[in-house]
Amino acid sequence: MATETATLGGGCFWCLEAVYQELKGVVSVESGYAGGAVPSPRYEDVCEGTTGHAEVVRVVFDTDKISYRDILEVFFTIHDPTTLNRQGNDIGTQYRSVIYYHDETQRDTAQHVIAEMANVWDAPIVTELAPAPEFFKAEAYHQNYFRQNPMQGYCAYIIAPKVAKFRKMHADRLAG
Template identity: 55%
Template sequence: MVKQWILAGLLGLSLSACAQQGDDKMPKDMNRIPRNMKTEVATFGGGCFWCTEAQLQQLQGVLKVESGFSGGTVPNPTYKEVCTGETGHAEVVQVTYDPTKITYAELLQAFWTSHDPTELNRQGNDVGTQYRSVIFYHNEEQRKEAEFYKQKLQESGAYDKPVVTEISPFKAFYKAEDYHQDYYANNGSQPYCMFVIRPKLEKFKKVFKDHLKQ
């Protein structure tokens, strides 16, 4: 928990003022985003996308989180193909957000809090390049912010090991199969959800307790 607070202080961010099976306490994505609403997109890989999705869905200003794949060479890969580690893809979440309520820098804080960015090509027991820590930037501004805060995080001493988060240009996002979407909300009683996702989610919610969706 100390590392999360160090990270929050380092980035100097204050987020905008902002289970069980079928957990009704989980925030829901917007089914339809109004066409006249200004939105932006961010793409992050922090290990298993079920975990990252469940955490980022909590935040005010996040409109939609989709689990999928990015960074590889195989078009329209299946989950089974990505699990071989031979597609080059990482498991990622594509986040659509309202920039008037949450900024990209604030999402970076949440992303780095959601996983261990010093683990190379793994998160816990999930091992392989598909579980790498990665930011796929959509424009030059995102690239600059990601590089800047990664350097600051490294210099902060929050971690004993180097921050290995990859920062690469976004090329394509392939949405994962339907059963991967809203995974924790729909499968909260499954062992992986109870013993892996839930502890991460509870820690995340404590760090961002004042900035969660109602």
Template identity: 60%
Template structure:
């Protein structure tokens, strides 16, 4: 029997996709998280091409969620808490256009919510947010070894020192949104 619940999908860029994926996999109402690349020019980019800066893609997570369990606004509030939307093409030591801050919408209703939340972030940061807001285009799933990376490699250096603190920040700030 087919699941009658309506779901939505939003695509977000906020630095390394491992960080976002690790957090959103723990959010109540999130049904699936996939790491990938979007809003660049190449049709099927590889990780090496994206990291080389030649494709224009951002590292993203595509999040499928149940809006009856978690709203897009709540997902965006988490997004703006776990990354710095005021640094262009950079998150910490990760530098390059692939690490930019972006919200890539799948329809106009999502764009309206994102514009509202982004305006609030801009007000709170004195107009310093550099998060791009665009329709999703040229999405490509990242290689298999990138999927569920933090779950598979929690002791790896980057995971321990960069991803884990973002997960802890989410758990501390959004305990109400954690999966049971």
């Protein structure tokens, strides 16, 4: 199996993780932090906005089953790439829309997808595009958060509707 890694930030990492875990061809999803200046950041510090990190997911996928372009097309349907440092009520640089590319091919693909998505959104896309920095895996209680806590308030009222929207929009891309 040939795999590739995508590192994406689009608001709370719990939301992105919940969607990508259901996507056909995804091998693993880890929530974490990237793009900041503090080594080994902790959730509390990232939430304060003092580390410079974004909440991100690291998605490993089987390139025989799904392409990087497909990963990005889903990304642009599950968050608002036009709001700077914000997704709904989540406000701060840690919630920025960002694509961290792992090689020049990913960068080129991301540039093309961003240009195409500019025709879909009514406002300019503010998604940051940058080389993948060091990834710091989030604390264990953040992994598989939605699956383990579906009735928790944020999960029930914020994540569940996003997952439902994803399932409806991308039914053909759901893992079996």
